[in-house]
Amino acid sequence: MTEPDLTPFVQRWHRRHLLDLESLSAEEITTLLDVAQVLKEATDGCRRKLSLLSGKTCANLFFENSTRTRNSFSLAAKRLGADTVEFGSSGSSVSKGETFADTAKTIEAMGVDWVVTRHSTPGTANLLARELGCCVLNAGDGPHEHPTQGLLDLLTIRQHRGSLQGLTVALVGDIAHSRTARSNIWGLKKLGAHVIICGPPTLVSPRWEELGFEVAHHLDEILPRCDVLNLLRVQFERQHARPFPSVREYAALYAMSASRMQRAKDNILIMAPGPINRGVEITPEVADGPHSVILEQVTNGIAVRMSALYLLSAADRLNAS
Amino acid sequence: MNTPLLIENGVLVDPSQNLNRRGRLLIHNGIIAAIDPADGDLIAGCRVIDAAGCLIAPGLVDLGVELREPGFEEDETIHSVSHAALAGGFTSILANSGTDPVIDSHGAVEFVRQKAAQALGAKIHVVGCLSKGGDGKQMAELGLLTRAGAVAFSDAPRAIPNDALLKRALEYCRMLNRPIFDRPEVPELASGGVMHEGQVSLVLGLKGLPTEAEDLAVARDVRLAEATDGRLHVGPVSTMGSVDMLRRVKSRGIVVSASVCPHNLMLSDAEMRSYESRFKVHPPLRSPRHVETLCQAVKDKTIDAIQSGHMPRSREKMMNDLDQTPFGISSLETALATAATALVKPGILNWMELIDRMSTQPAQIAGIDGGTLGIGKPADIVLIDPNQSWDVDPNQFRSTCISTPFEGMRLTGRVTAAIVDGEVRFEAN
Numbered sequence: 001m002t003e004p005d006l007t008p009f010v011q012r013w014h015r016r017h018l019l020d021l022e023s024l025s026a027e028e029i030t031t032l033l034d035v036a037q038v039l040k041e042a043t044d045g046c047r048r049k050l051s052l053l054s055g056k057t058c059a060n061l062f063f064e065n066s067t068r069t070r071n072s073f074s075l076a077a078k079r080l081g082a083d084t085v086e087f088g089s090s091g092s093s094v095s096k097g098e099t100f101a102d103t104a105k106t107i108e109a110m111g112v113d114w115v116v117t118r119h120s121t122p123g124t125a126n127l128l129a130r131e132l133g134c135c136v137l138n139a140g141d142g143p144h145e146h147p148t149q150g151l152l153d154l155l156t157i158r159q160h161r162g163s164l165q166g167l168t169v170a171l172v173g174d175i176a177h178s179r180t181a182r183s184n185i186w187g188l189k190k191l192g193a194h195v196i197i198c199g200p201p202t203l204v205s206p207r208w209e210e211l212g213f214e215v216a217h218h219l220d221e222i223l224p225r226c227d228v229l230n231l232l233r234v235q236f237e238r239q240h241a242r243p244f245p246s247v248r249e250y251a252a253l254y255a256m257s258a259s260r261m262q263r264a265k266d267n268i269l270i271m272a273p274g275p276i277n278r279g280v281e282i283t284p285e286v287a288d289g290p291h292s293v294i295l296e297q298v299t300n301g302i303a304v305r306m307s308a309l310y311l312l313s314a315a316d317r318l319n320a321s
Numbered sequence: 322m323n324t325p326l327l328i329e330n331g332v333l334v335d336p337s338q339n340l341n342r343r344g345r346l347l348i349h350n351g352i353i354a355a356i357d358p359a360d361g362d363l364i365a366g367c368r369v370i371d372a373a374g375c376l377i378a379p380g381l382v383d384l385g386v387e388l389r390e391p392g393f394e395e396d397e398t399i400h401s402v403s404h405a406a407l408a409g410g411f412t413s414i415l416a417n418s419g420t421d422p423v424i425d426s427h428g429a430v431e432f433v434r435q436k437a438a439q440a441l442g443a444k445i446h447v448v449g450c451l452s453k454g455g456d457g458k459q460m461a462e463l464g465l466l467t468r469a470g471a472v473a474f475s476d477a478p479r480a481i482p483n484d485a486l487l488k489r490a491l492e493y494c495r496m497l498n499r500p501i502f503d504r505p506e507v508p509e510l511a512s513g514g515v516m517h518e519g520q521v522s523l524v525l526g527l528k529g530l531p532t533e534a535e536d537l538a539v540a541r542d543v544r545l546a547e548a549t550d551g552r553l554h555v556g557p558v559s560t561m562g563s564v565d566m567l568r569r570v571k572s573r574g575i576v577v578s579a580s581v582c583p584h585n586l587m588l589s590d591a592e593m594r595s596y597e598s599r600f601k602v603h604p605p606l607r608s609p610r611h612v613e614t615l616c617q618a619v620k621d622k623t624i625d626a627i628q629s630g631h632m633p634r635s636r637e638k639m640m641n642d643l644d645q646t647p648f649g650i651s652s653l654e655t656a657l658a659t660a661a662t663a664l665v666k667p668g669i670l671n672w673m674e675l676i677d678r679m680s681t682q683p684a685q686i687a688g689i690d691g692g693t694l695g696i697g698k699p700a701d702i703v704l705i706d707p708n709q710s711w712d713v714d715p716n717q718f719r720s721t722c723i724s725t726p727f728e729g730m731r732l733t734g735r736v737t738a739a740i741v742d743g744e745v746r747f748e749a750n
Contacts, residue, residue: 022524099641121642122526123596142644144526182526207523 003050004042009035010314017129017136018308020145021186029190033155036300036307043079046302052310054081059112061087062139063100063119068274068298069139069149073116076305085112100124101131108132113316114309117141135312137305143177143238149273150183151304154191156297157228160269164191168225170216171195172254173232173281176203176243180273181232185213196222199254202243219254223263230271231256231281247280257283261291269293323744325349325364331372331704335379336677337693346377348700351743355696370745372704375737378676380412380701381657382683382691384556384580384628385448385502387478388433392421397633397721399433402653403442405720407747409629409653410736412701413684413691417448417477417502418455419632425450425461430469441746443739444701446472446689448502451490457483460490467497472687473554475502478632482508484541491551500552500578500686505538505563506604515643517590517605525593527643530605536562539579543570546577554686556580557630559604561611564618571623578686579623582630583659584652586616588726598639599724603632603648606726619678620669626683627675629656633722651722655713657705659727661734665707672707700743709735 012031021029040046058077060070065088074084087107104115115132117125118139125138140146157164169188175181175197188195189212197208198216209215216222223229234250244250256270270282270291278284287294329345333356340356347355349364383406389396397405406414416433418424424433430447437445449471453459463474474494481487481503490501511534516522518529539555543566546553556579558564567579584602589609592600600606618624634649652659660679664670670678680703684692690699710733715723739747 101640119642121644124642126596127642142526179526182524205523207520210520211524 003052004038006035006038006310010311013311014315016312016316016319018147018312019125019129019136019138021147021150021183021190022145024190026190029151029154029187032151032304032307032311033158035311036151036155036303039306039310040300040303043306046075046079046299049079049081051081053077053313056082056113056313057085057111058082058114058116058309059085059087059107061104061107061115061117063117064140066118066139068301069118072298072301073139073305076302077309079302080306080310082309085110101127104128104132108134113313135316137308137312140179143179143182145183146179147183148301148304148308149180150187151308152297152300153184153230153271153273154187155300155304156271156293157269159296160293161227164188164193166192166194167227168194168196169228169230170198170222170226171230171232172198172219174203174234175199175232176205177235177238178232184230196226198222200244220260220263223260224265226268227265228269228271229256230273232273233275233277234280251280255279255281255283256286258285261286261289271297273297323351325367326370326740326743326745327363327367328370328372328377328702328704331375331377333694334376334673334676335694336673336681337379337695340694341673346694346702348740348743351700353694353696353698353700356694370738374706374708376672376705376707378703378705379680379692379694380703380739380741381410381679382687382689383411383414383631383653384554384626384683384687385477386414386416386629386631386653387419387633388416389419389633390436391432393419395635396638399436399445400440400442401719401721402631402633403437403440403445405651405653405718406443407739407741408719408736409655410657410703410705410739411443411629411653412703412739412741413444413446413689415446415448415473415687417475418450419478423450423455425453425455425466427465427469430466430471434470444741446687448473448475448477450474451476451481451501452486455479457481458486460486460493463490463493463497463499467499471499472689473500473502475504477502477504480504480506480508480538484545487542488545488549491545491549491553495549495551498688500554500688502554502556503538503542505535505542505555505558507534507537510534510537515601516593517607519590519608521590521593527593532560532562532607532611535560535604536566539563539566543567543575543577547575554578554580556626557582557585557604557628558624559585559607559611559615561614564614564623568618568623578625580626580628580683581615581619581624582652583627583656583663584630584650584726586612586619587659587663592726596643598641598643598646599728600726601643601646601648602630602650602726616664616669619664620674625678626686627656627660627678628683629653633720634724635721636723639724649722649724651715651718651720651725653720654718655725655727655732657736658711658732658734661707662732666733700740702740703736704738706735706737708733711735
């Protein structure tokens with residue numbers, strides 16, 4: 001199989017780290033999506049292997065548990081011919097009291113080209129980018145951002161609608177604790193979508209309005225206007241005090257169900273970053289229904305991660321030369 | 322006894338006597354012997370200090386330094402904090418129970434006082450722990466602690482969450498004529514927070530410390546002070562809500578005092594965008610509107626005093642992620658310059674007012690000697706070059722804590738010497 005020519009994209013990309021979408025321009029996000037699309041097609045839907053990054057090594061440094069993101073990054077690296085090193089926090093030196101920065105420096109000293117990091121505290125990827133010499137990819141830092149998740153959501157919408165411009169996209173649920181929400185919020189805004197942030201007031205701050213976003217608390221009221229619904233998982237593990245009285249009440253107010261689907265546009269896209277709590281944010285018939293693009297999101301995750309690894313590496317090479 | 326000193330060619334700035342003019346000062350036997358002595362009154366063999374271009378002011382008094390010895394000597398020792406204080410122009414500091422065990426016994430007070438006396442730095446006054454073991458429930462032996470030398474009581478660095486305890490203590494302390502210091506915060510509302518709750522924390526995904534966690538505590542504190550007629554000081558405060566509440570009760574004639582940290586007068590929560598732990602201070606850096614309000618409140622005396630807010634933590638502790646890193650700041654050596662840069666440079670305060678807020682007022686609030694160049698008073702004096710700009714380099718600190726939000730920043734106003742009981746204990750190079 002021939003390798004795709006990505007030179008024109010590389011000329012538009014100058015960053016060595018992918019830490020968030022807030023600081024990226026619309027052009028940079030578009031470049032990431034364009035390269036993801038090219039690589040997805042060149043790998044036959046992320047199934048075949050290229051050798052664009054052979055000889056390079058990607059370290060997965062996950063201080064917080066993850067299955068899908070971690071495997072997705074590993075596969076992305078392998079699909080482009082790179083090697084991977086896996087590092088988890090349980091049973092490691094972190095549980096022996098080492099700081100995360102020291103652990104990361106140790107891994108870097110083993111000779112890696114990218115560190116993909118996940119941590120429960122916001123800003124940890126930013127700190128590593130300052131401390132390490134290699135490329136740093138944020139795979140989720142507490143409730144702050146999860147840029148590749150934002151990108152895969154954008155790519156999925158773009159594949160179905162051609163463009164984000166003018167679309168109304170609602171992010172529903174636990175915005176307060178969601179890094180996916182924050183990455184989506186900035187990515188969607190930059191690409192011209194109208195963003196509605198919807199959930200109970202204990203999970204959706206009115207300050208989002210001050211920042212120029214629409215805030216809603218009643219899903220049924222906004223549903224008929226939405227082109228896309230992104231149903232965010234309720235992050236019970238991050239909540240210090242339960243922000244709503246019961247799961248039953250939450251589901252009654254916010255779960256996307258078959259009866260709610262009747263109020264939605266005919267061509268609405270139903271998305272969820274997963275893992276999904278079936279029956280809480282989404283009922284099984286919607287999750288598995290014709291409007292759901294949840295599994296496409298997973299495949300696109302590999303595509304955007306290949307894109308990010310490739311572009312950061314290219315910028316790194318330019319930087320070195 | 323110490324060599325007599327004659328400080329000349331400087332400007333005497335003493336709010337306690339409304340003194341702001343060129344003059345010279347004679348110090349003998351550890352006390353201020355004369356202002357503008359006649360040549361015939363000069364003492365043979367006295368050392369002459371040329372204070373040309375400098376202010377000669379009463380030594381600064383810090384209402385709240387977190388003491389870490391005994392228990393956490395890796396953060397700061399009594400010796401290093403007393404010398405860091407001097408380098409910052411503080412000749413007296415009030416030290417509270419950031420220690421383990423807390424200072425709730427005669428022996429604990431004695432330990433601190435002895436160590437402080439040996440250090441030959443700034444004077445350290447003990448703030449006794451208000452509750453037994455710092456548990457926030459039962460009153461410590463406040464009478465016996467007073468006898469041992471404690472000058473005030475507080476559960477700082479912790480808040481006093483128990484309303485009934487605070488009320489009882491305010492009543493009880495009337496007999497001792499000692500003030501109670503509360504660090505105002507409702508723990509349930511502040512739990513887990515790492516920075517000011519606002520737009521910046523929302524975007525960064527960091528857990529916020531809401532302003533109402535402080536506002537509610539200040540409201541409770543001033544109401545209990547009014548109800549008991551007790552001596553209460555709240556601080557450090559950091560919110561517009563606190564200022565508003567203090568302004569209202571003071572206008573009604575209720576006697577209560579308050580203090581603020583200099584970094585809260587200069588920096589805002591936007592600094593947290595760097596995710597650096599050196600900006601994780603408590604109270605947190607708030608939004609610019611709060612900063613502006615606090616500066617005005619210092620001007621109009623709604624806030625009486627500026628305290629350093631020194632909370633030393635070792636380098637290792639400050640090297641973690643923002644959730645794990647403790648609140649910490651090394652601020653003794655930057656406090657004066659920060660306050661001068663934030664308040665005097667833009668013309669909000671003059672130097673007389675700044676010395677009032679950092680020396681005269683805090684000495685009065687604490688009920689200790691200091692804050693004056695009055696004849697016959699202990700010669701605790703600071704010399705300040707008001708125009709000297711300098712770049713903050715934490716590696717030059719006397720403090721063992723080097724975490725500062727001002728690292729690499731240029732500040733104006735520098736301490737050139739500090740004198741304690743007539744002895745020159747600090748001189749800048």
